[in-house]
Amino acid sequence: MKPALALLVTLGLTGCGAANRLQPAKGDSLPVAPRGAIATPTPQQLLTATPQQRPQRSDELLRQSEERRSDDFDLPPR
Template sequence: MTRLVLFAALLLAGCGAADGLQPPPGGKLPVAPVGARATPTPAQLLTPTTQQRPLRNDELLRRSEERRSDDFNLPPQ
């Protein structure tokens, strides 16, 4: 039973390894996107852009401010 637990732990330890990813033998990287001048490298493909992972805005509200008047907020006619 302990061998089974140890074997399962070793299998799970290798699940998150993403270091040194290469295309399979005989395989190619994806084609270059439309408009790109060169095919991206594997490191560029694995790095998320700011659109995929937006920056977080940690700016705190320091003081209350009244809203300015909205000239287009008219009552119904």
């Protein structure tokens, strides 16, 4: 019973990933152009993330240990 249930769940999830080109619903149109834009963005442009939304990961490793600077605001509790 469990293998059949797993198979049904897997088949159901594979259908979720099959998406055709996104189009607005019939009778609807794309959103209006943002203020200052010359043209209305296409659906592909709206779905593409900007660098600010998905920043690149920095994998730079610390090459050598460095002494910390003194912190003038690191005061003992009162």
